[in-house]
Amino acid sequence: MSADATDEVVLSARNVVKTYGGTQALKGVNFDIHRGRVTTLFGENGAGKSTLMKILSGVERPTSGEIVLHGETVTFQSTVDARDLGISIIHQELSLAPNLSVRDNIFMGRELRTGTGIDFAEEARQTRELMQRLEEDISPSTLVADLRLGQQQIVEIARALSVDARILIMDEPTSALSASEVEVLFKVIEDLKRSGVSIVYISHHLEEALQITDFAVVLRDGSITATADAADIDLEWIVRHMVGAHFSLGEVPTGYEFGPTALSIEAVSVADVENPQRSVVDNLSLEVRAKEIVCIYGLMGAGRTELLEAVAGRVPMTSGRVVLHGTDVSGLPIAGRIAQGLCLVPEDRQRDGxxxxxxxxxxxxxxxxxxxxxxxxxxxxxxxxxxxxxxxxxxxxxxxxxxxxxxxxxxxxxxxxxxxxxxxxPQVILLDEPSRGIDVGAKAEVFRLLAERAQAGLAVVYSTSEVGECLSIAHRIVVMRRGRISAEFDADASKEEIMAASGEAVVV
Ligand SMILES: Nc1ncnc2c1ncn2[C@@H]1O[C@H](COP(=O)(O)OP(=O)(O)OP(=O)(O)O)[C@@H](O)[C@H]1O
Ligand SMILES: [Mg+2]
Structure with a gap:
């Protein structure tokens, strides 16, 4: 869709500056949000994207500059002010209360009332409706702490949708979602657009963002460096303006000898927390050699997180052994395993990292x-x-x-x-979706660093739901499906065969 004379600007930042102590996060930014369109904000880590969105949604106050809503200057004292004017935000760092139910999280601070008290039944009904819209099977009474990260992200999205905002800001809404969940969200975004809702979208999944965006805006070091109609740009344009140079994710050096087996995962099973009769990891065995980078690819829910957490000593195994350089470490707690050279970069940085x-x-x-x-x-x-x-x-x-x-x-x-x-x-490092939220440049740096450490002897197990990442970093790719290894590939496999082995519908 292209910009034309009928495009109506609903909300703008004018010359917005934001300083935090000595850091100038925003250096005089002008930014427009258009009615019924998706405007995507691209930029490296620390460019100022979240800061700008926090200012437009009342979370933070600008140091100087103005916010203009429908042609009038407004000041937000808090998110409540912004919400009352129809602006809602999905936060990058989830802002849910883990010890409350899904329903209570969605209606926190704006409970529905009957004559005598809170109308819990109506709140639950609306929660179910939101979950249906997001095609997610989450009960209103479930505690948020019991949900996996991606489901928590869905709740965060549901909460933002529940206020019927006219302007919806989405700061990395898909970082923990599966491909099918992203698809559902994109359908919801299309519906919202049709009913005139304006959307700001932020994501480091550049290709994904490009699919739904109407306007692209690039922020670099606190200043807007480029804007374009989405129809006129491609991935290369975004990356060039984000980092100011061309680059590729690079290739992992191959053609060197792997070392001896560093980690043996021997017939490990892990029970499902909600249904202990079921195994989320089912009698799985895997060996990883020193100097080797093994990618575990799979859909959300395939059991990757549970496997890595069991190997790291974070969740109990129901059977099996974890052997590190010939020593059985199955009985050791997390710290003991770290001392032996086995560590995990967990999926949820807020909670565990x-x-x-x-x-x-x-x-x-x-x-x-x-x-x-x-x-x-x-x-x-x-x-x-x-x-x-x-x-x-x-x-x-x-x-x-x-x-x-x-x-x-x-x-x-x-x-x-x-x-x-x-x-x-460490001698063995396990990484669970480590590229979540990091920009293309940083991702390349992390890949380079892991490749370097691997060359020096480190064994790397890298779990991801992005097939492109497997192909750029792995020596070997192991596909997990329903708690088991469903296939194994070397680095020259095709995207399609890897995805097919995971049970994913391959779109050609
Ligand atoms: N509360 C704060 N105190 C001090 N500095 C801050 C604060 N919040 C943000 N900053 C700084 O402002 C800059 C912009 O941060 P911001 O979170 O807006 O980046 P971002 O573009 O959203 O990055 P990412 O892609 O990593 O989410 C960074 O240098 C950050 O360290
Ligand atoms: Mg951010």
Whole structure:
């Protein structure tokens, strides 16, 4: 769809500046949202995308500049002000209360009332309706803590939809969704557009975003560097304007000798939490050699997360053994396995990966603290050196090790989780969807870093639902389906055969 004279601008940022201490996150941004259209905001990690969206939805106040709604300057004191004017946001970092039900999360702060109290039945009915619209089988009474990450993201989306917003901001709404869930969301977006809802979309899945966008806007280092009608651009245009250069994800070096077996997963089974009779990982065996990068590909729910968590000691196995360089570590707790050189970069960085109350530096060294203890004391200088090295290694954009972890952009927080685990100097590293929320450049850096570490002897197990990632990083690709390995490929397999083995419908 192209811009024309009938295009109506509903909400704009005018010369918006936002500073946080010494960081200028936005440097005078002009940004328009059009009625009934999808405007996608592209940009590297830390470019200022979330900051701009937080300002347009009342989460944050601009340092200077204006917000103009339907031609009039407005000031939002809070998200409630913005919501009352029809603006709703789906947050990049999920903002749900884990100990409340799905229903209570959706209606928190704007409960439906009967004469005498809260109308729980009506809230539940509307929740079910929203879930039907999103084609998700989630009961209103389920606790959010019991949902997998992708389902929590669906609840976050449902909550934003439930207020019938006229302007809907989606900050990385699909980072934990499966391909079919993304498809459903895109159908919902099309419906919303038809009824005149304006949408801002942010995603590091560039191809996916390009599918639904009408206008593309690129933010770089706090300034808008390019805007275009989606019909006139392609992937290469986006990447070029995002990073200011051409590049490719690169190839993993091949043609070298793998080392001896580093990790043996022997007939491991893991029970389903909700239905213990069922196995989410079913008698699965896999060997990974030193210097080898093995990708585990599969759909959401194939059991990849449960497998990695069991290997790392995070969830119990119902049977089987985990053997690390010939030693059975099945009886060891997480920390014991880390000490033996086996670590996991978990899927959910908010819940498992980071300590929100600590600094960037402390988060980076937390898992490897043991190696900094000299006598009874932490050896500060060597810890500092490690922090600096890790920040440089994974290219974290931060004011320094002393900054609060919450001050980092979403993608940069993810880089800290990866850096933290690499700092433990592991022999085997398990990564569960590690590229979630990181930009194309950072992804290439992480790939390069893993390839380098692999060459030096590290065994890597990399779980992903993106087939492209498997093909650019793996020496070997293992496909998981319903808790088992359904196929194995080497790096020159085709996308289609890998996807077919996962049970995914292959669109040609
Ligand atoms: N509360 C805060 N305190 C200090 N600095 C902050 C805060 N929030 C954001 N920043 C900084 O502002 C800049 C922009 O961050 P923002 O979260 O908007 O990036 P982003 O484009 O959304 O990145 P990503 O793709 O990683 O989500 C970053 O340098 C970030 O560290
Ligand atoms: Mg962001």
């Amino acid at each position: 980071l300590v929100q109350t600590m600094t960037v530096g402390r988060n980076l060294t937390l898992a490897s603290l043991g190696s900094f203890v000299r006598g009874l004391f932490l050896s500060r200088p060597s810890e500092q050196r490690q922090v600096q090295a890790s920040i440089a290694d994974v290219h974290v954009k931060t004011e320094g090790g002393g900054a609060a972890i919450g001050s980092l952009s979403g993608g940069n927080q993810q880089k800290v989780v990866i850096g933290k685990m690499l700092a433990t100097d």
